[in-house]
Amino acid sequence: xxxxxxxxxxxxxxxxxxxxxxxxxxxxxxxxxxxxxxxxxxxxxxxxxxxxxxxxxxxxxxxxxxxxxxxxxxxxxxxxx
Numbered sequence: 001x002x003x004x005x006x007x008x009x010x011x012x013x014x015x016x017x018x019x020x021x022x023x024x025x026x027x028x029x030x031x032x033x034x035x036x037x038x039x040x041x042x043x044x045x046x047x048x049x050x051x052x053x054x055x056x057x058x059x060x061x062x063x064x065x066x067x068x069x070x071x072x073x074x075x076x077x078x079x080x081x
Contacts, residue, residue, distance in 0.1 A: 012053065022035075035061075044061050
């Protein structure tokens with residue numbers, strides 16, 4: 001079996017691009033509502049707790065989701081407490 005590192009530069013760039021696309025969708029209120037409905041807040045919280053490379057993208061997504069929209073903020077408070 002090949003011993004390939006999990007986060008190669010190509011994979012890191014691809015993951016960053018995915019987070020950037022999701023951030024772009026969260027600029028619209030419809031995108032924020034879909035993100036909350038699809039349990040995106042919970043997934044981002046799990047990524048933050050995992051303390052891996054994806055935590056910076058997860059934090060950025062939560063920032064975009066919580067800006068001027070109450071539902072993700074409430075879910076985040078429920079998760080933390």
